Amino acid sequence: MDSTQRRADAAGNRDRIIQAARAVIANADEVKLNAIAKQAGVGQGTLYRHFPTREALLAEVYREDVDELVAAAPALLAEHAPLTALARWFDRVVEYAQVKREVFAAVEAGVWRDLSAHGLGPIGAALTRLLDAGKAEGTIRPDVDARDVILLIGYLTRLEQDEWDARAGHLLHIVLDGLRRPAA
Incomplete structure (x- = not known):
């Protein structure tokens, strides 16, 4: 060979x-x-x-999931109106957050800080792209930014496994409703 x-x-x-x-x-x-x-x-x-190490493997799973989530934003914007793209991106966030929650539970604190540094930057940039497109179209509130949304969706890591299916998507739809620009 x-x-x-x-x-x-x-x-x-x-x-x-x-x-x-x-x-x-x-x-x-x-x-x-x-x-x-x-x-x-x-x-x-x-x-x-x-x-x-176990942590090295889990960290790589996390990094790949972040990369996939980030890459989804421009692809969704190319196919959908900004608000729909954001809603579909949130659907992917539900999947990502479930894995992230499990990974973070398994990875020690030092590695967690490194993973957070890798994840928030690219995810924030992808989210900013989605929000900016919605703002330009007039469907997203002008007073929100990526950090607002990241803080709001941070609850996903606190959901118990037995309530995940019932609450994760539902709560993201509530966040999405809050991001919509109110009708004039």
């Missing part, structure tokens, strides 16, 4: 490990690395070569 094939195999293993970790985080009460390795179809040695 040449070095190009080994790199491709390693990248495939890494991607499978991250996808398996995402699934385990979403569906298990406890995140166990051996379960992730098994679901990814790799040995524990392969998992540890890519992610030497």
